[in-house]
Amino acid sequence: MQWKAFTIAGVIAAFFAATAQPAQVQDWSGAERDILKSFWIGSLPPLAKDPSNHVGDNANAAKLGHKLFFDKRLSGNGEVACATCHQPDKAFTDGLPLAQGMGAVPRHSPTIIGTAYSPWFFWDGRKDSQWSQALGPMESPVEHGGTRTHFAKILVSDPAYHKAYEDIFGVLPDLLDNRRFPSAAAPIDDATARAAWTGMTAADRQTITRIYSNMGKAISAYERLILPGPSRFDRYVEAVLNDDANAQEQFFNKDEIDGLRLFIGKGNCTQCHNGPLLTNNDFHNTGLSSIADTPEDVGRAAGVKSAKTDEFSCLSQFSDADDGDCGELKFAKVTGAELVGSFKTPTLRNLTQTAPYMHAGQLSTLVAVIEFYNRAPTAKLGHSELLPLDLTAREVGQMEKFLLTLDGPISAPRDYLAPPR
Amino acid sequence: MSRFGTLVIAAFFVSIFSLTPPPVAAKMAASDGHTSSDEKMKMPKAHGHSDHSGHKPTKMHGDHSEQKPVKKMPKDLDMAMDKLSEHGKYKVSMTSRLNPVAINKMHGWTLQVSKPDGTPIDDAKVKIAGGMPMHGHALPTMPRVTKGLGEGKYLVEGVRFNMAGWWKLKITIGTGHHMDNVTFSLVLK
Numbered sequence: 001m002q003w004k005a006f007t008i009a010g011v012i013a014a015f016f017a018a019t020a021q022p023a024q025v026q027d028w029s030g031a032e033r034d035i036l037k038s039f040w041i042g043s044l045p046p047l048a049k050d051p052s053n054h055v056g057d058n059a060n061a062a063k064l065g066h067k068l069f070f071d072k073r074l075s076g077n078g079e080v081a082c083a084t085c086h087q088p089d090k091a092f093t094d095g096l097p098l099a100q101g102m103g104a105v106p107r108h109s110p111t112i113i114g115t116a117y118s119p120w121f122f123w124d125g126r127k128d129s130q131w132s133q134a135l136g137p138m139e140s141p142v143e144h145g146g147t148r149t150h151f152a153k154i155l156v157s158d159p160a161y162h163k164a165y166e167d168i169f170g171v172l173p174d175l176l177d178n179r180r181f182p183s184a185a186a187p188i189d190d191a192t193a194r195a196a197w198t199g200m201t202a203a204d205r206q207t208i209t210r211i212y213s214n215m216g217k218a219i220s221a222y223e224r225l226i227l228p229g230p231s232r233f234d235r236y237v238e239a240v241l242n243d244d245a246n247a248q249e250q251f252f253n254k255d256e257i258d259g260l261r262l263f264i265g266k267g268n269c270t271q272c273h274n275g276p277l278l279t280n281n282d283f284h285n286t287g288l289s290s291i292a293d294t295p296e297d298v299g300r301a302a303g304v305k306s307a308k309t310d311e312f313s314c315l316s317q318f319s320d321a322d323d324g325d326c327g328e329l330k331f332a333k334v335t336g337a338e339l340v341g342s343f344k345t346p347t348l349r350n351l352t353q354t355a356p357y358m359h360a361g362q363l364s365t366l367v368a369v370i371e372f373y374n375r376a377p378t379a380k381l382g383h384s385e386l387l388p389l390d391l392t393a394r395e396v397g398q399m400e401k402f403l404l405t406l407d408g409p410i411s412a413p414r415d416y417l418a419p420p421r
Numbered sequence: 422m423s424r425f426g427t428l429v430i431a432a433f434f435v436s437i438f439s440l441t442p443p444p445v446a447a448k449m450a451a452s453d454g455h456t457s458s459d460e461k462m463k464m465p466k467a468h469g470h471s472d473h474s475g476h477k478p479t480k481m482h483g484d485h486s487e488q489k490p491v492k493k494m495p496k497d498l499d500m501a502m503d504k505l506s507e508h509g510k511y512k513v514s515m516t517s518r519l520n521p522v523a524i525n526k527m528h529g530w531t532l533q534v535s536k537p538d539g540t541p542i543d544d545a546k547v548k549i550a551g552g553m554p555m556h557g558h559a560l561p562t563m564p565r566v567t568k569g570l571g572e573g574k575y576l577v578e579g580v581r582f583n584m585a586g587w588w589k590l591k592i593t594i595g596t597g598h599h600m601d602n603v604t605f606s607l608v609l610k
Contacts, residue, residue: 331579
């Protein structure tokens, strides 16, 4: 009887051992574990100071920036705010192929999450700081369509803004004299606004532009707090690094693991999508110009030239950086065939909320994106860096399943994910 | 415990091991597998003088511009960071100021130039180029010497690699009538 009990117990134990053996537990090599760890959100270093923005980590500046970010008065028609295209509930994108402000924008709205880590901004990298980026759309006729005198006057006339600004940046001048400070003046293409701008004294233009640049710095102080939270992928990597088989099984299924293997192997994805934000924040031509109806756009080739001469660059008078802090701008590559038709590598975090994809929103689904890279069509503009991947339909599906695991919460103060009260 | 019980337990363990999937072989494809056959690198033209020694130094622009991207990294890749230049005119070494060298980080290097006998050279004109031999693309930034540090040392600023894999750094050095170059390889994870 005792033997039988042992036998039955043994068989049962063996049965459970067999069924409990997790099919998902993979034997990642040491090199692979290193790679996975490099993509893990725990490898994201604390956000370094932005030397060009002395209020980048100032809590009051972030509070002011939060208000400015959602304020539709900061536009030519009173209907466009930063949050129009960067909506918190869409991972700070807008769900549209091409952004829509006061007019049609020829590019897709990228997310803001984690962009404080990037040395370059916009798809073409025409700005070299987050605060300088924030100022671009505000005077673009197809985005906010405003002017810097209009914005400065709002800051001065709104008591809450007035106080908040002065607490951070010091005394705001009186801008009530409309002859000295026209209500719509800026160095932009619009002839009337430009004429009004050139009619101002150099000192008054300087006064206004200083206020305008400080608005960008406050917006950046807010945006610097919009960071990615841990995704299911990050939990899986933690489980791998901890050799926790149960957790590995809990967080990733077989297809997702196979997709991850393709991602770091055959898919060649990690050439550009690397680091904890899954982007090298650099510029690449992936042949997107081959897609029908893609707006003709040389991308980085023009963007870097703009950045070099931008009035709010790291080396500009409005930057708080020392010359030695501006390495990205000083050593930026300004010539080379690779720049033509190149666009910034986007993060792959929160992809379910950031469709459609690519710089002009040309591809509406992740499968379409993977299939595009699988085919690697010849670029119509410049040269694509891609080669066909030879992925099977099943592998495309696995890759998609893996990419969907990169969704995570936004790590930010809760109040900052909604309009200010 | 009875012998039979022992056998059952042994069978139990055997069953576990037989059901454990074999370790998956490391299938890490080098992540730098693509090439672009018609991609050409354009490098800034180097300053310096033509070589009067009878040797023809390699062209000054782009170390890959005359070559198609290579398919594989050589197994015996020379990773030395201290070498004689191609035609033996200079002894050159490069030391990263970021250790270990990591991708996506702007950083500097210290370049050391001397005569083959070890005499430091402080008046060299230096050009820096490079790229990924397997991809056919150049460096993503334009590094340059920003400062002479004395004793044959130079500060190179503005290096940022943007992907893992095999990178080349080509240093072209000119002094007086002598121009020569040296290429270093490094493999980043």
